[in-house]
Amino acid sequence: MNPLTVAVRREHEPGEHRVALTPDGVGRLVASGLTVLVESDAGAAAWFDNAAYAEAGAELVATAELYDRAEVVLSIGLVPPERLRTGQAVVGMFAPLRQPEYAADLAAHGVTMISLDGVPRTLSRAQAMDALTSQANIAGYKAVLVAANAYQRFLPLLITAAGTARPAEVLILGAGVAGLQAIGTARRLGAVVHAYDVRPAARGEVESLGATFVELTSVADARGEGGYARALTDDEQLAQQRELAERIGRHDVVITTAQVPGRRPPLLVTADALKALKPGSVVVDLAASPFGGNVAGSEPGRTVVTGNGVSVIGTDNLPATMPTAASTAYSRNITALLLHLVHEGALAIDGGDEIQAGVLITHGGAVVHPGVARLLERTPS
Template sequence: MGIITVGAVRERAPGERRVALVPEAVTRLRQAGIDVLVEAGAGAGAWFADADYAAAGAAVVTAEELYERADAVLCVGLPDAETSVALRSGQALIGLLAPLGHPDRVDEWAERGITAVSLDLLPRTLSRAQSMDALTSQASVAGYKAVLVAADSYDRFLPMLTTAAGTSKPAAVLVLGAGVAGLQAIATARRLGAVVSAYDVRPASRGEVESLGARFLDLSAVTSGAGTGGYARELTEQEQRAQQEALDAHIARSDIVITTAQVPGRKPPLLVTAQALERMGPGSVVVDMAASDLGGNVELSKPDKTAVLYSGVTVIGAGNLPSAMATAASTAYARNIGALLTHLVRDGALVIDPDDEIQAGVVVTHGGEIVNQALAAVLVGSDGTLEGVS
């Protein structure tokens, strides 16, 4: 029986502090008969030292040695083009590769004979895939952090407080999107004592919202936006206008608004317009978790930027919140990637089985071909509006 070698690389994207493996995960992989390499300094952004990896049984190596020796290269986000050149034919690349937004890279992987495995394509409806669901684990971290970011910029208390100096009313928090990120944001805001409302186009999300003690907004002008697989469908232009008009009034009355809507590989839906921002009160805070180079849920948000607009509304573009909690996010992600590896590895080798439901979802390219049957259809048109991938 052979022994497969995997290697966790250092993330090179600006501002990215996460790492694909943490020392705890190295120990488990070694126990499963998998050799582990870690690029020197890979865990520094998440406060994991090279010595911690070595103590767990990993070999700490240079990037060049890692690419030379590893059968599978593990990453968090899509490696840049320069880094990807180091990949060789027959090698596997495993991470959140976002193939929906990078079809040119998919073609490149196929042409170069690279086996690309993308966790963001995991079939989330399969119960046996839950331990591998990196989108869920990272969205949960992001939803929690979004509330803390908002609270830090909000110049008042979130809970109702009664002191000798008087009573402060609780903050009114509105969460748009009730998927994993939205539900975690709701729960966190409630723990901090805020009065929370939430909206999602999927009627089925009402029960989840209310179970957390939040009020579910009824927008009578908007019909059901339920789609397939637990996602929301994309609303028509007329439905989007009706939704926006109904939402604007609720946004204006909110002290904090957190938006979570993302659509894989496509521009996020606009939920908070400039007109809505202008109607908000001084000191209000808006956190756009979908802010990216493609746009965001908030009309004037910019990725990784904070701006104070109009009469004092703070707009925060927070598209990569898991990186802001790199230790927790990396620990969760490493467990996801470890679970996937133990599913893929058989008798010391990476075994690609197109008939396996999980692999049919996550394996993008293999053997010089694009093998993901659903990828082309999703690239042409994905469903999802008010929740998308989070």
């Protein structure tokens, strides 16, 4: 049997500088008996050059040859369906609960779609495959640096001959992976940090990082499945917004990180809450997207300055702004998942496997992921 041929494409989305597999990942796959093709200059934007891939055992190829020979294509973003053929598999982070139509397109092309977004985050043996967590860690870290750069004062307490500068008051909304990393980073920079999450169980993690947990009386425990928070009811969300608005104005920097899988991000910072902030305050919306964000008026990839002088920064793919670190982490995730899927040199699809049940989106010409299939059923034809 010929070894499975895995191909690493060069990402083409504007601002995307990551690569799905680093030379270290190539070495692991080659050692496991796989053939690895790498599109020329695939890793250049993340400072992984062609020579490093060749030294690790990859074969450098042009775009057309890559898609012609590949049995499995490794990616980060969406691969154009017309590039793929029946029987191929594609592995990446495709957000199928937000973009179910893409899954339908791949199914129509007979392509097996495997999305790392669906790795079960509470399953211990899947932790090495959890790209959402690895990339959220980077986003949370970078969000604080973005905020510090935009905030025109000091974050830490400084006592100098020119006087004393008080520490910045930072509020983190959402204490998931990105939120916790943001808390830790802001604390390391010397800020006074408060954090809120709809899951009371997050209190211990928040306090362990040296932050103060913000308690609201308006929302009961909102724990959901898979380690995420559940979506709030309309009444709960309105009550939450009103109570948060009273707290937000006391802070200099606000970073929001709240997301609900497959749904529009919850609005946490309303227009009225923005008006309560002091001029020069900074709000960073990690959930900013074309589908909406946590902050009123935020736009992905843009900084909007409100009439009262508050900078609202809508982030756009922060992990891609740290491509070397992000690619290294992602490569370890995708390598672990791929080696889990390969058996005796071939891709072994098994819907009964817990991990595959989460990541397998299309196979055999059909959308097989129940959640994505349900979304497509609701979509008007």
